[in-house]
Amino acid sequence: MKAIVNRSSSTKERILGAAEVLFAQRGFEGASLRQLTAAAGVNLAAVNYHFGSKDKLVEQVFRRRLDTLNAQRLAALGSARESGNDRLEDVLDAFIRPALKLSHEDSGSLFMRVLARAFAEHDDSLRQFLSENYGHVMRQFTAEFARLLPHLSKEELYWRIDLVTGALTHAMSGFGMIQRKQDVSEGAHLEQTIQHLIRFAVAGLTHP
Amino acid sequence: MKAIVNRSSSTKERILGAAEVLFAQRGFEGASLRQLTAAAGVNLAAVNYHFGSKDKLVEQVFRRRLDTLNAQRLAALGSARESGNDRLEDVLDAFIRPALKLSHEDSGSLFMRVLARAFAEHDDSLRQFLSENYGHVMRQFTAEFARLLPHLSKEELYWRIDLVTGALTHAMSGFGMIQRKQDVSEGAHLEQTIQHLIRFAVAGLTHP
């Protein structure tokens, strides 16, 4: 078993944490290394020492969250298939639950904003990085949807997955109107969101 | 008349056009006034002379497109109600057709990327500007959906509209996998997209 890692945070970890906050708030161009290192309580030169450049730092900010997120998704998909619970609802659950769970954490919601920025940026090198490292996850889920919806043409299926993805992305990003009410616990709200999403996605995927 | 260069549009309009292109490509912080004025073929000082500041220029870039877009949406909704064609499909058509039509124009697709950036930015002053100037459109369509889906609770309705909005936004932004094929005309592809969206949205809004 691993030792308890957090020795009041290494310089590297503190930079990653501060970078996530500031990239979410001010964007990749908008957040300067000066603001970033000041927020992390480290020296200005530390970013270039530990990461090589600002761009490499951006890449590590993504990797820290997405490695675990997509591992969770594939693990959930795998165990759903093993246990025979691989209806459409279960596959959708495996896809969205880890992401929504992350987006409902304090730090995760910040990261979702970073991710939204990355998509809005249309930055080719960043998109290539995301595609190379995590594209296989989307391909695996797409194959699963194709298996469960065999009556749909390939084109029709892609259309519907695309629109479902839009709805999920929107919900994850927290751009929507829906806010958690005072009398609903955080966990209950997460579960409500997941169930709304799944029912909506099932309707959109299966309609005649 | 001394027209060597494009005198058909004013300095102000040329700046707006160049700003839209560069804000889409490089973001609001990423596009500098130097790049912008060079692309527009005007002097560096012209932005501050005509708009007052870079922020005011951003505001005008939005206003130029959104004023007409939302006027088209409300006009389409009004004429649908007048003619009695106010089924769910017709209301959705009024909401998405003007937006998708805009997003399929050359300059419009650029603007959609600008809009996506604005949402990702989470910039409060910009969001307030959008809400103040165009919030009434969303409220009017929401009221129309409530009228056509009376069996849904307010909360359930908001959830579904929210998810539909996500799907529409995604389709408008052009982030999806679906690309127009060679043998499909631009107009036909637009119509396909609209029909896919409407059918998907109807399923998501009306499912039991």
Added chain:
DNA sequence: GTCTATAAAACGATAGAC
């Protein structure tokens, strides 16, 4: 209205002492 010239500040990155 448009231009040149420049002020004043912020940026990423790095060299070199410790």
Added chain:
DNA sequence: GTCTATCGTTTTATAGAC
């Protein structure tokens, strides 16, 4: 690994001639 100091650029914004 961390620090100070600074280089070389680039930024927004403005002053003042025409």
